[in-house]
Amino acid sequence: MGASVLVAALSAAFGVTLVSTTGYIAAVLQADPYLGDSATLAFVVSILSVLLTAVAMYVAGIVTANTFSTIVAGRVRQIALLRLIGASARSQRAEVARQGLVVGAIGAVIGLIVGTGLSYAGTAIGDELLGVSGHGYVVMQPALLLPAAIVVLTTWAAAWVGARPVLAVTPLQALGGSVERGHGEVARRPARNILALVLFLVGAALLGLGVVAGLVTPAAILPAFAGGLVSFTGLVLGATAFMPPVLRMVGRWFGRSATARLAAENALRHPERSSRMSIGVVMGVTLVTMFSVATETAKAVFTANAGGELNDDFAMILDTFAQIMVALVAVSAVIAAVGLVNLLTIGVVQRRRELGLLRALGLSGAQVRRMVLLEAAHITVASLVTGLALGIAYGWAGAQSLLGSVPTEPGGSAGSFVLPAVPWVPVLLLALAMAALTVVAAVTPTRLATSIAPVEALAAD
Helix, strand or coil: CHHHHHHHHHHHHHHHHHHHHHHHHHHHHHHCCCCCCCHHHHHHHHHHHHHHHHHHHHHHHHHHHHHHHHHHHHCHHHHHHHHHCCCCHHHHHHHHHHHHHHHHHHHHHHHHHHHHHHHHHHHHHHHHHHCCCCCCCCCCCHHHHHHHHHHHHHHHHHHHHHCHHHHHCCHHHHHCCCCCCCHHHHHCCHHHHHHHHHHHHHHHHHHHHHHHHCCCCHHHHHHHHHHHHHHHHHHHHCHHHHHHHHHHHHHHHHCCCHHHHHHHHHHHHCHHHHHHHHHHHHHHHHHHHHHHHHHHHHHHHHHHHCCCCCCHHHHHHHHHHHHHHHHHHHHHHHHHHHHHHHHHHHHHHHCHHHHHHHHHCCCCHHHHHHHHHHHHHHHHHHHHHHHHHHHHHHHHHHHHHHHCCCCCCCCCCCCCCCCCCCCHHHHHHHHHHHHHHHHHHHHHHHHHHCCCCHHHHHHCC
């Protein structure tokens, strides 16, 4: 559960730091004689604080639910044995949920302490870099407790949702091993896929509504934000349907060797496991790309509203805000990376018999390590491509819906519509970071995959 505690701690620290950062930026901007009297600006900054915190909790919830789902999948035989001696499925699920509550509480306390410390350091650095003073912002506020409390509830709820497969475990499964559902069984769930498609389409419609309404009011960010969450939730629910084919397509780019083909086919053979691993990385890439595109598009919107030329001081404020937000949101990518390492490791542990059989059939330790590394590479490349596409769409829609009607100068013109502006340097850095993530995420799983003799692996449950 160490990785789950780390995810909860990162999420709480992320939420606390976001609340402090947006509050600090609001105080600095409102103290500015040029911008301070803008009621629209105050509304934009305050709503950003709420929405960014909600994003952090959403990411943590998805990663935690996926982790607990994977853990439950690996405990099928143990749960079935307990069912065989009289334990109920509901009591087993409640036990997993209690573990989630404890994990969330420990992580929230750690994250609250770390996040508060980072907030104090960040405000001091901000004052020094921006050369501001007298804004009156105080870091220690009751509002900082809110993200920590939400993390506890989110982790508990995510553990409860992730433990749902416990209800499907029967006592007879005590005679078998811990095996996840295959592609054929997962494909025979049309209701879930239909719900996922409906959510995605409804979310896309809300995003479109937000973009159009954004030409009139910044409150259009609310339907756009809801559309982003709903559409991405649809993608999460339908991940077992669309991610394995994407992973298989990416797998063809890595050649036709035996290890490459085995790595590619694993995505379809166990779609739930591969989808859980990839969707967390998709979220991290989507968020970093979304905020990079949103800030670049925001500059384009303000430039268009200003008649084609942006004030240098205002441009500097936007650039500083963009750098702060991208640095903060990068924590989401770290959360996703922790989830990927955790799920890859759990997956290797659960596949000891399979890996032992491959070793017994003649695959060398180096080939097994390469297969696990290629699986991680398939996941990161597929997630990078998917996340970039989603991030560009979400970032543009968010900036256009929030700022399309906001004049660059008080009393100035507004209502500009611009195309997505993509900052290619952050995108390139993100691609390099994903390549590094592939190597880092595969270190522990590859070591585990070859640390046991084939005979011992075949004898394991």
